[in-house]
Amino acid sequence: MSNQTNPATTGISVHTGHVVPLNQANVDTDQIIPKQFLTSVTKSGYGKHLFHDWRYLDLHEQEPNPDFVLNKPEHQGASILLTRENFGCGSSREHAPWSLDDYGFKVVIATSFADIFYGNCINNSLLPVKLESTEIDALFEAVAQDPACQVIVDLPQQEVRFNDQVIAFDIAVHHKNNLIKGLDAIGQTLELDSKIKAFEEKQPAWKY
Amino acid sequence: MSTTLYDKIFQAHIVDEIGDDALLYIDRHLIHEVTSPQAFDGLVQKGRKVRRPDLTFATMDHSISTRSLAIDACGPANKLQLQTLADNCAANGIELFPVGHQKQGIVHVMGPELGLIKPGMTVVCGDSHTATHGAFGALAFGIGTSQVEHVFATQTLKQSKAKCMKVEVTGARPLGVTAKDIILAIIGKIGHAGATGCVIEYCGDTIEGLSMEERMTVCNMSIEAGAKAGLIAPDQKTFEYLEGREYAPKGADWDAAVAYWKTLKSDADANFDVVVELAAKDIAPQVTWGTNPGQVIGVNQPIPAPENFSDPIDRDSAVKALKYMDLKAGQKLSDLTVNHVFIGSCTNGRIEDMRAAAEIAKQGKVASHVTAIVVPGSVTVKAQAEAEQLDKVFLEAGFEWRLPGCSMCLGMNDDILGQGDRCASTSNRNFEGRQGRGARTHLVSPAMAAAAALAGHFADTRDFVGND
Numbered sequence: 103m104s105n106q107t108n109p110a111t112t113g114i115s116v117h118t119g120h121v122v123p124l125n126q127a128n129v130d131t132d133q134i135i136p137k138q139f140l141t142s143v144t145k146s147g148y149g150k151h152l153f154h155d156w157r158y159l160d161l162h163e164q165e166p167n168p169d170f171v172l173n174k175p176e177h178q179g180a181s182i183l184l185t186r187e188n189f190g191c192g193s194s195r196e197h198a199p200w201s202l203d204d205y206g207f208k209v210v211i212a213t214s215f216a217d218i219f220y221g222n223c224i225n226n227s228l229l230p231v232k233l234e235s236t237e238i239d240a241l242f243e244a245v246a247q248d249p250a251c252q253v254i255v256d257l258p259q260q261e262v263r264f265n266d267q268v269i270a271f272d273i274a275v276h277h278k279n280n281l282i283k284g285l286d287a288i289g290q291t292l293e294l295d296s297k298i299k300a301f302e303e304k305q306p307a308w309k310y
Numbered sequence: 311m312s313t314t315l316y317d318k319i320f321q322a323h324i325v326d327e328i329g330d331d332a333l334l335y336i337d338r339h340l341i342h343e344v345t346s347p348q349a350f351d352g353l354v355q356k357g358r359k360v361r362r363p364d365l366t367f368a369t370m371d372h373s374i375s376t377r378s379l380a381i382d383a384c385g386p387a388n389k390l391q392l393q394t395l396a397d398n399c400a401a402n403g404i405e406l407f408p409v410g411h412q413k414q415g416i417v418h419v420m421g422p423e424l425g426l427i428k429p430g431m432t433v434v435c436g437d438s439h440t441a442t443h444g445a446f447g448a449l450a451f452g453i454g455t456s457q458v459e460h461v462f463a464t465q466t467l468k469q470s471k472a473k474c475m476k477v478e479v480t481g482a483r484p485l486g487v488t489a490k491d492i493i494l495a496i497i498g499k500i501g502h503a504g505a506t507g508c509v510i511e512y513c514g515d516t517i518e519g520l521s522m523e524e525r526m527t528v529c530n531m532s533i534e535a536g537a538k539a540g541l542i543a544p545d546q547k548t549f550e551y552l553e554g555r556e557y558a559p560k561g562a563d564w565d566a567a568v569a570y571w572k573t574l575k576s577d578a579d580a581n582f583d584v585v586v587e588l589a590a591k592d593i594a595p596q597v598t599w600g601t602n603p604g605q606v607i608g609v610n611q612p613i614p615a616p617e618n619f620s621d622p623i624d625r626d627s628a629v630k631a632l633k634y635m636d637l638k639a640g641q642k643l644s645d646l647t648v649n650h651v652f653i654g655s656c657t658n659g660r661i662e663d664m665r666a667a668a669e670i671a672k673q674g675k676v677a678s679h680v681t682a683i684v685v686p687g688s689v690t691v692k693a694q695a696e697a698e699q700l701d702k703v704f705l706e707a708g709f710e711w712r713l714p715g716c717s718m719c720l721g722m723n724d725d726i727l728g729q730g731d732r733c734a735s736t737s738n739r740n741f742e743g744r745q746g747r748g749a750r751t752h753l754v755s756p757a758m759a760a761a762a763a764l765a766g767h768f769a770d771t772r773d774f775v776g777n778d
Binding site: 194 | 453460507
């Protein structure tokens with residue numbers, strides 16, 4: 103179990119890994135981690151249930167679905183998930199990034215992400231990388247040609263590199279800094295306590 | 311400079327500017343058993359406390375039974391989750407409405423009915439349907455558990471400014487067309503991710519004409535179009551809804567509050583990043599055919615053919631959805647047999663929804679092959695419905711009348727569907743497996759759900775309107 107709510111020790115810098123190509127759009131958090139696994143009160147142990155309905159043919163997770171990309175022999179041990187637009191839509195459940203992280207993913211590359219999911223990734227040191235759809239196509243093609251294709255995701259340089267290609271990506275400065283330094287976001291905000299107090303003192307009595 | 315309602319609320323809550331982002335003060339934090347335990351745990355690990363327990367309210371809703379008030383009715387895992395919430399609230403001085411409490415209910419039903427949500431507030435909850443509270447002109451959005459912990463510890467959240475989308479619905483609503491049909495039609499038009507990165511402000515005379523409960527239904531599903539939040543400017547109807555509610559201001563405070571609330575609207579010449587327009591006359595009762603809420607049609611339209619989608623991603627999604635839903639292009643919804651009906655959820659579990667469904671239910675009996683359950687959104691809704699004898703209408707027609715909770719919207723309790731079951735549901739998500747592995751969900755309004763229960767297949771509610 104590698105994640106913490108506010109990672110204070112481990113940052114992300116340059117990650118090199120293999121890719122699982124999940125070639126579909128609008129993957130919702132109900133698919134990433136179905137509701138029956140949300141009754142836990144801890145953050146650990148969700149990885150084995152990741153993509154449960156697609157990954158297993160039975161309810162008890164005894165029969166892996168050989169057609170699902172996560173189960174393909176050539177994609178075992180991969181740490182980068184490649185997908186399409188609107189990844190992580192739907193329910194706000196942070197169990198989704200917890201399960202991706204627990205499975206071993208460090209980076210998710212997609213055309214776009216749902217807002218809440220994107221923030222949840224940042225808060226769990228799971229790097230969400232947004233690329234253009236033509237760039238995503240090129241990466242799918244590279245992995246189809248060679249599933250062992252090495253992909254380098256360089257956060258400081260904001261680049262994805264594979265074969266001879268270099269693709270730049272955007273990320274907000276504060277997200278980048280927090281990911282690289284592994285900063286405790288709550289600790290940072292608590293340093294602004296006097297400003298929070300000042301705000302509270304200005305509020306009218308009827309407000310709440 | 312002219313500003314939007316979203317700009318005004320955002321600006322009024324800035325504690326500090328951080329580059330292009332802001333640290334926003336959070337006025338109301340609603341919590342429940344599913345997304346809070348790990349956040350409380352994080353506080354303990356760091357030796358931190360809940361900064362403003364007085365602005366934080368808790369309810370039990372997702373993991374509870376609709377047949378029993380016992381917290382172990384749905385097994386030991388659910389019991390532990392519910393007990394953990396109770397323990398955490400007690401340890402931190404947070405008011406909790408547990409199962410059986412007269413104020414208990416689905417978090418987005420309970421909050422407004424107690425008057426906890428007021429215009430101009432910032433409201434967050436570890437649940438994506440927090441957008442519901444935008445019906446009051448509050449900036450309300452769902453957050454993850456790390457952010458729940460951040461709000462516990464600091465009563466603030468770091469936020470980037472979203473884009474602002476104006477969705478304008480105009481004209482008279484045809485008879486039998488509900489708020490649920492309006493929001494489904496909007497999502498159908500702009501797409502499942504059409505408002506990603508945006509806050510939607512709903513306006514136009516059709517929206518102004520909606521009741522507060524109808525406005526909540528519309529704002530509730532903003533997230534289903536990818537939006538961060540939905541907003542409707544507060545007006546006289548908003549003030550009338552709030553006046554006299556338990557947590558609403560009283561006396562001179564009320565007057566001061568209303569004076570402020572009246573300033574909360576977009577300037578006439580405010581600039582929106584995106585503008586979408588719909589004519590209410592073009593909206594028919596809606597039914598989803600696919601596996602996301604944007605895959606929706608009018609009840610009399612044929613199920614679309616994938617080749618008719620110009621976007622290749624939409625085409626692929628349609629192929630996959632038709633396969634999962636076991637449907638064929640061109641099929642009519644009235645030919646589609648349903649064997650389950652669910653009336654409830656944070657989208658449609660309010661008293662007006664109960665009344666709309668009962669209007670149809672009293673016209674017949676639930677078809678023999680259909681299991682139909684009605685789950686009020688809160689204890690208050692249940693009591694009101696029973697005072698109006700709606701429970702009797704449902705029971706006489708063959709519906710089950712249950713205890714309040716999230717229930718079959720997501721089935722974290724034992725209200726789940728089996729492989730291949732087909733459900734007409736008033737909830738908000740038709741994702742694969744949402745109501746049970748291999749189960750097929752069609753999103754509809756309460757009236758449409760009740761009509762499907764009686765007919766045993768989808769039916770046009772306009773055929774029932776005005777009947778006795």
